[in-house]
Amino acid sequence: MKLVATPDNPIPPGAVLSTARAIDGAPLRAARWVPPTAKRGTVAILQGRAEFIEKYFEVIGELLARGFAVATLDWRGQGGSPRQLKNPRKGHVDDFSLYERDLSALVDDVLGPHCPQPWFGLAHSMGGAIMLSVAHAGRCPFERLVLSSPMISLANQRYPWLVQFAAEALDTLGFGGFFPPGGGSKAVLNMPFKNNVLTTDARRFARTAGIIAAAPDLALGWPTVGWLHAALRRMREFADPDFAREIATPILIVASGRDRVVDTRAAERFASHLRTGRLIIVEGAEHEVLVERDAYRDLFWTAFDQFIPGVEGERVRVRASA
Numbered sequence: 001m002k003l004v005a006t007p008d009n010p011i012p013p014g015a016v017l018s019t020a021r022a023i024d025g026a027p028l029r030a031a032r033w034v035p036p037t038a039k040r041g042t043v044a045i046l047q048g049r050a051e052f053i054e055k056y057f058e059v060i061g062e063l064l065a066r067g068f069a070v071a072t073l074d075w076r077g078q079g080g081s082p083r084q085l086k087n088p089r090k091g092h093v094d095d096f097s098l099y100e101r102d103l104s105a106l107v108d109d110v111l112g113p114h115c116p117q118p119w120f121g122l123a124h125s126m127g128g129a130i131m132l133s134v135a136h137a138g139r140c141p142f143e144r145l146v147l148s149s150p151m152i153s154l155a156n157q158r159y160p161w162l163v164q165f166a167a168e169a170l171d172t173l174g175f176g177g178f179f180p181p182g183g184g185s186k187a188v189l190n191m192p193f194k195n196n197v198l199t200t201d202a203r204r205f206a207r208t209a210g211i212i213a214a215a216p217d218l219a220l221g222w223p224t225v226g227w228l229h230a231a232l233r234r235m236r237e238f239a240d241p242d243f244a245r246e247i248a249t250p251i252l253i254v255a256s257g258r259d260r261v262v263d264t265r266a267a268e269r270f271a272s273h274l275r276t277g278r279l280i281i282v283e284g285a286e287h288e289v290l291v292e293r294d295a296y297r298d299l300f301w302t303a304f305d306q307f308i309p310g311v312e313g314e315r316v317r318v319r320a321s322a
Helices: 053-065 097-114 126-136 160-175 202-214 225-238 241-245 264-272 294-307
Strands: 016-021 027-033 042-046 069-073 119-124 144-148 251-256 277-283 315-321
Touching (some): 016 097, 027 053, 027 097, 042 053, 042 097, 042 126, 053 069, 053 202, 097 126, 119 126, 126 144, 126 225, 144 294, 160 225, 225 241, 251 294, 277 294
Parallel strands (some): 042 069, 042 119, 119 144, 144 251, 251 277, 277 315
Antiparallel strands (some): 016 027
């Protein structure tokens, strides 16, 4: 177990790599940065599907420069954590509650023993979906949450009911460990930049692809039928307006105006029901605003800096463009 550096993606100084062990015994690759200058608390980075710690080295450096400690881990089944199936390119989990066990391991083995409070969460896509459920259940360990392109609903679904029916039927018939029709082991970052749906920044796209080239074991292909079924079950809960109203944790949602992975309109609807929340839409950005061009990332960091630590009772909706 190690962290992988490349020429254009060095490891931020002071990294401590460790294993966080979930309650069911799953060993998870975790890392922390706790410099003496971390006077503002700790930001926990909670990844999206198929991501890994190395992808966030730039973000970690920016958080350290802001005076925060940083903690993160690779969810089970991705990055440097053990896979769930024999084919290591299959992104699989049977139920999203397993990810909540991983979060508890981060709290118990990394945040609690080593990281200064207050704690804040920075979650992307699938990580955002996990954190919304934890916050709704009243078990959020963070004082505030910043969600980048949270996976509240998938984008471009012409017949969402058909996708849900097919995923449930295939999973029930024992095909949960299979790729959905059309899916495969090829990593998303192996595609040409012009075909990607993650970022408009060619340099940062190439940087992440370079990490995969240096450490192919970090890569994932498509999610399995079982993962898709679990994700759809989780997202179905978010459609109820009361779900957002019942969340007490202050939340900043940063959505992307050109997102083709998750539905930005669903994020807008969800944010409109939050008791204490803010919504920023970064016009022109693709799904991964933190791997986007500087102009879009600057908008993200401006919103982040205004929200953390922030004040209670904020309810602001902003549409931003670079």
